[in-house]
Amino acid sequence: MKKMFICLANSKKYGGRCLAGIEACRDESGTLQIIRDTNDLPKWIRPVSHSAYGEIPEKLVKHLRLCDLVSFEMETACPIEFQRENVFFLGFTFEKTGNINLKINNLVQLVDTRESLLGNCRKSLSSSEIAILDHSIVLIRTESASVRLYEIGATHLRMIFYYQGTEYDLPVTDIDFYLQWIDTPGLLSSKTDLFLCISLSREKEGYYYKLVAGVLPV
Helix, strand or coil: CEEEEEEEEEEEECCEEEEEEEEEEECCCCCEEECECCCCCECEEEEECCCCCCCECHHHHCCCCCCEEEEEEEEEECCECCECCEEEEEEEEEEEEEECCCCHHHHHHHCCCCCCECCECCCEEEHHHHCCCCCCEEEEECCEEEEEEECCCCCEEEEEEEECCEEEEEEECCHHHHHHHHHCCCCCCCCCCEEEEEEEEEEECCEEEEEEEEEEEC
16 A cells, blocks of 8 residues: 655664654645644654564665655554554555745644643653553644754754743754754744654663754754
8 A cells, every 4th residue: 555654754763763753744735744643643654664663774765855755665564552543565666746935834733732741741751651551652832942962872963942832952863854953053043933853662670761852953
């Protein structure tokens, strides 16, 4: 079955990539339509492999950028626990078929409108909290943000931002943004709006941590 989505995450994951986005289709006139669930929220999809962690080989998706329209062949849905968005992909091709303009009017149609961030207002979820969560990835519009470089163990970025009145300090796994920021540390200073794709890690010592999987400055 052919699927198409707006790419909002193409981040590092266990030596490969985590690819995810919001499902879309074209109507009879060719106009792009966002697919929504029964609660009128954008419907997410995450292609995964049959490997232990579901990562996608980097060579298959390194040509893709955020806001690209991506088409692929889906084998079957494979939801697991809170990752209800997961589907197995067929073949070895993720095709870029277009893109959406990086504009506020486009991105606000894709944001999550629920209270709190992936179930609570903290940086992680406990096992009991994750047991009742039915989604693992969202797009949000932030109130303000800054980036810090950490070089403890390995070099990585963390993003500090406010959302619904709460401050978050989360690691950034968006590879393209990391490379852009290293070259231009003032990358966000001229931007008026920032949209972030937030996802959840796998369990680590009883907790599931929130990650910035995609950064979309406007």
